[in-house]
Amino acid sequence: MKFTVEARDINSRAGVLQTNRGSIHTPAFMPVGTIGTVKAMSPDELKEIGAEIILSNTYHLYLRPGHEIIASLGGLHKFMNWERPVLTDSGGFQIFSLSALRKIEDDGVQFKSHLDGSMHFLGPKEAMEIQKALDSDIAMVLDDCTPYPSTHKYAMDSLFRTLQWAEQCKEFRNEGQALFGIVQGSLYEDLRKKSVEELVDIGFDGYAVGGLSVGEPKEEMHRLIRFTAPLLPADRPRYLMGIGDLGDALIAVDAGFDMFDCVMPTRNARNGTLFTSRGRVSIKREEFKADRGPLDPDCGCYTCRNFSRGYLRHLFMSREILSMRLNTIHNLYFYLNFFRNMRKSIIEGQFPEFRAKWEPIVS
Amino acid sequence: MKFTVEARDINSRAGVLQTNRGSIHTPAFMPVGTIGTVKAMSPDELKEIGAEIILSNTYHLYLRPGHEIIASLGGLHKFMNWERPVLTDSGGFQIFSLSALRKIEDDGVQFKSHLDGSMHFLGPKEAMEIQKALDSDIAMVLDDCTPYPSTHKYAMDSLFRTLQWAEQCKEFRNEGQALFGIVQGSLYEDLRKKSVEELVDIGFDGYAVGGLSVGEPKEEMHRLIRFTAPLLPADRPRYLMGIGDLGDALIAVDAGFDMFDCVMPTRNARNGTLFTSRGRVSIKREEFKADRGPLDPDCGCYTCRNFSRGYLRHLFMSREILSMRLNTIHNLYFYLNFFRNMRKSIIEGQFPEFRAKWEPIVS
Numbered sequence: 001m002k003f004t005v006e007a008r009d010i011n012s013r014a015g016v017l018q019t020n021r022g023s024i025h026t027p028a029f030m031p032v033g034t035i036g037t038v039k040a041m042s043p044d045e046l047k048e049i050g051a052e053i054i055l056s057n058t059y060h061l062y063l064r065p066g067h068e069i070i071a072s073l074g075g076l077h078k079f080m081n082w083e084r085p086v087l088t089d090s091g092g093f094q095i096f097s098l099s100a101l102r103k104i105e106d107d108g109v110q111f112k113s114h115l116d117g118s119m120h121f122l123g124p125k126e127a128m129e130i131q132k133a134l135d136s137d138i139a140m141v142l143d144d145c146t147p148y149p150s151t152h153k154y155a156m157d158s159l160f161r162t163l164q165w166a167e168q169c170k171e172f173r174n175e176g177q178a179l180f181g182i183v184q185g186s187l188y189e190d191l192r193k194k195s196v197e198e199l200v201d202i203g204f205d206g207y208a209v210g211g212l213s214v215g216e217p218k219e220e221m222h223r224l225i226r227f228t229a230p231l232l233p234a235d236r237p238r239y240l241m242g243i244g245d246l247g248d249a250l251i252a253v254d255a256g257f258d259m260f261d262c263v264m265p266t267r268n269a270r271n272g273t274l275f276t277s278r279g280r281v282s283i284k285r286e287e288f289k290a291d292r293g294p295l296d297p298d299c300g301c302y303t304c305r306n307f308s309r310g311y312l313r314h315l316f317m318s319r320e321i322l323s324m325r326l327n328t329i330h331n332l333y334f335y336l337n338f339f340r341n342m343r344k345s346i347i348e349g350q351f352p353e354f355r356a357k358w359e360p361i362v363s
Numbered sequence: 364m365k366f367t368v369e370a371r372d373i374n375s376r377a378g379v380l381q382t383n384r385g386s387i388h389t390p391a392f393m394p395v396g397t398i399g400t401v402k403a404m405s406p407d408e409l410k411e412i413g414a415e416i417i418l419s420n421t422y423h424l425y426l427r428p429g430h431e432i433i434a435s436l437g438g439l440h441k442f443m444n445w446e447r448p449v450l451t452d453s454g455g456f457q458i459f460s461l462s463a464l465r466k467i468e469d470d471g472v473q474f475k476s477h478l479d480g481s482m483h484f485l486g487p488k489e490a491m492e493i494q495k496a497l498d499s500d501i502a503m504v505l506d507d508c509t510p511y512p513s514t515h516k517y518a519m520d521s522l523f524r525t526l527q528w529a530e531q532c533k534e535f536r537n538e539g540q541a542l543f544g545i546v547q548g549s550l551y552e553d554l555r556k557k558s559v560e561e562l563v564d565i566g567f568d569g570y571a572v573g574g575l576s577v578g579e580p581k582e583e584m585h586r587l588i589r590f591t592a593p594l595l596p597a598d599r600p601r602y603l604m605g606i607g608d609l610g611d612a613l614i615a616v617d618a619g620f621d622m623f624d625c626v627m628p629t630r631n632a633r634n635g636t637l638f639t640s641r642g643r644v645s646i647k648r649e650e651f652k653a654d655r656g657p658l659d660p661d662c663g664c665y666t667c668r669n670f671s672r673g674y675l676r677h678l679f680m681s682r683e684i685l686s687m688r689l690n691t692i693h694n695l696y697f698y699l700n701f702f703r704n705m706r707k708s709i710i711e712g713q714f715p716e717f718r719a720k721w722e723p724i725v726s
Contacts, residue, residue: 035677035683036674036677037678037685039683040684040685041685043669065677065680069652069653069673069677072655073653073655073671073673074655081669081670289432290436292435306406306444308436308442310436311443311444313428314398314432314442317428318398318427320400320402321400321403322403322404322405324684325405
C-alpha cells in the first residue's frame with residue numbers, strides 16, 4: 001500500500017492511496033457494507049456511482065455466515081463480487097455497541113452474539129485471523145472503544161489496553177494486508193497525544209481516530225478532531241472512524257483527515273431522508289405528491305435522471321423495495337460526489353470557499 | 364393494436380402483438396407491477412431481462428397514489444419510467460380479494476379500501492376512466508369474478524352482470540387504448556360458452572379468461588382451459604388471467620393461450636423459492652452454506668453470472684434487500700427465458716418435445 005499526498009490547501013489534503021485492488025482518491029468516503037452488502041445496492045451500482053472502497057464489519061461477518069465460510073468461498077471480494085478495495089474494522093466497536101454481554105480482559109473480550117446468544121471470544125490474534133480469512137485490503141487493529149463519559153483514569157486504563165492490543169495485532173499482521181492503528185483517549189488531549197505517540201512507535205500503514213461521535217457534545221468532538229489531526233504522521237492516511245455527517249467531515253478535512261465512513265447516507269435513505277444541494281429533504285412530505293421535478297435538479301444520479309419527486313414519495317409511502325434502492329443510490333451518489341468536489345477544491349486551492357459554500361447547506 | 368399469429372404447432376401459437384409502445388412476442392409472460400413498480404426491480408433491469416410488457420393493478424393505483432395524481436405526473440409510463448407496453452386490470456379482482464366490505468350492485472360495486480377503510484364505488488364507467496388516466500396500452504373490462512364454488516344459478520347471474528358491464532366498458536372505451544373482454548362462467552361449460560359468444564358479439568381487441576385458479580381443483584382448471592381456448596376468436600390474443608405456474612402455462616399454451624401474468628416468480632423470489640432448470644430450489648437450505656456454484660449453471664442472468672449459492676443463501680438468511688433483488692432478477696429471467704424458448708419451439712414445430720421435456724421439471 002502506498003499513500004501520496006498530491007495537494008494541500010492549508011491543512012486539508014488531496015491524496016491517493018494505492019492498493020493491489022485499485023486506487024482510492026482522498027478525501028474518501030467509504031460506504032458501509034455491514035453484512036457483506038451495502039444495503040439495497042448491487043456491486044455494479046456501487047461502481048457506477050464511483051465508490052472506490054467499501055467498509056465491511058468483521059463482527060457481523062464473523063457471526064454470519066462466519067469468516068471460514070467466506071474464506072472457503074474465495075474471500076470477501078469474491079463472495080460479494082466486489083473487486084475493488086475493502087477495509088474491515090476489527091469487530092471491537094460492534095461488540096461494544098451490539099452484544100448483550102461482554103467481559104473485557106487483558107487478552108481480549110468475551111461476548112454474547114446478538115443473533116443467537118452464543119458466547120465468543122475476540123482478542124488481537126483472533127481479530128487478525130478473521131480479517132485474514134476475509135482477505136480485506138486494509139485491516140484495523142482491535143481496540144477498546146472508550147465509552148462517553150469516562151473518567152481520566154478509566155480512559156487511560158482503556159487506552160493502555162488498546163495500545164497493548166495494537167502491538168499484538170501488529171505482531172500477527174497479515175502478509176499483503178495494510179494495518180491501521182486506532183487512536184483512543186476519550187476527550188482527554190494528553191491521552192490522545194500519548195495514544196498517537198505510542199502507535200507511531202509501533203508503526204502502522206495508516207492511523208485512525210476512534211472513540212468519537214459516541215455521545216459527546218459536537219463542540220467536544222470538533223475540538224478533538226482539530227487537536228488530533230496534526231499529531232498524526234503526515235505521510236500516512238488519516239481515517240476518522242464512523243463520522244459521516246457532512247458538516248463534521250468539512251471540519252475534519254479542514255483539519256487534515258483523509259478517510260471517512262458512516263451508515264448515515266444509506267440508513268437515512270431507507271428512512272426517506274435525502275441529501276440534496278438545497279439541504280435535507282424528507283421525501284414523504286405531502287407537498288411532493290404531484291411534484292414532477294427531480295429530487296435534486298443539480299444531481300446526475302440514476303434516481304434524479306429518471307424519476308420524479310411524486311414517484312419517489314409514492315414508492316416510500318407504499319414501502320416498496322425500489323424506494324430504498326433509489327433513495328440509497330441518490331444519497332451515496334450525493335456523498336461521493338461531495339467528496340470528489342471537495343478533493344477538487346483542495347487541488348485548486350479553493351477548499352475554504354468550498355467549505356464556506358457547503359457548511360450552511362449540510363450542517 | 365395489431366395481432367398476428369406467425370406460427371402454429373397443433374393448437375399452440377407464436378404471435379406478435381403490436382402496440383404504439385412496442386411489440387410483444389407471444390406466448391408472453393407479463394411481470395406484475397402491483398403498485399407502480401415490479402417489486403424489487405428497476406425498469407432498466409426489466410428491460411435487460413427482456414420484459415416486453417408489464418401488468419399494473421388499477422385497484423392499488425386508484426387507492427394510492429390515485430389515478431389523478433398519476434395522470435398529472437404524465438401517466439403510468441412516465442410515472443414509472445417504463446416506456447414499453449402496460450396492461451392494466453380493471454380493479455375488479457382486487458376488490459373481491461382484498462377489500463373488507465363490498466356490495467355488488469347492477470351498476471357497479473361499492474367497496475371499502477383495505478388501506479384506510481374509506482368507501483369507494485367502481486362501475487364500468489369509473490373503471491374505464493381510471494384506466495384512461497393511467498394511460499395503459501391494454502385495458503380490461505370490469506368483471507364480476509365468480510367465486511369458487513358457485514351454483515349454476517349464482518354463476519349465471521354473476522356472468523350476466525359481467526356481460527352487462529363489458530358492454531358498458533366498450534361504450535366508454537378510450538381512444539388509442541386496446542380493450543379486452545373477460546370470459547367468466549365458473550366451472551360450467553355452458554356458461555363459459557355463452558360468455559364467449561356474447562363477448563364476441565360485443566367485440567373486443569382481445570379475450571381474457573378469468574375466474575380460474577380461485578380454489579378449484581387443478582384438473583377442473585385444466586378442463587376449463589382446454590374447453591375455453593378453442594372457443595375464442597383465433598385472430599385475437601387470448602389471455603389467461605392470473606395463472607403463472609409454468610406447468611399450467613404449458614397446458615394453456617398447448618390449448619392455444621397467448622398471454623399470462625402471475626405474481627409467482629416475484630413473490631416466490633422474495634420468499635427464497637427459486638426456479639431453475641433442475642426444478643425449484645429453496646435457497647435457505649443448509650447445504651448451500653459454502654456452495655461456490657451458481658444457482659442455476661444453465662442460466663445467463665445477472666445473479667447466476669455473478670454470485671454463488673453460498674452468497675445468495677447468506678443474503679437470504681440476513682434478510683438483506685439485495686437478496687430480494689437478486690432472487691427476483693433470477694426468477695423473472697427464468698420465466699421470460701422459458702417463454703422465449705417455448706415460443707421458439709412452436710415456431711420450430713417442436714412444442715410437444717418442449718412440453719415433454721419441461722413438464723416434469725416445472726410441475
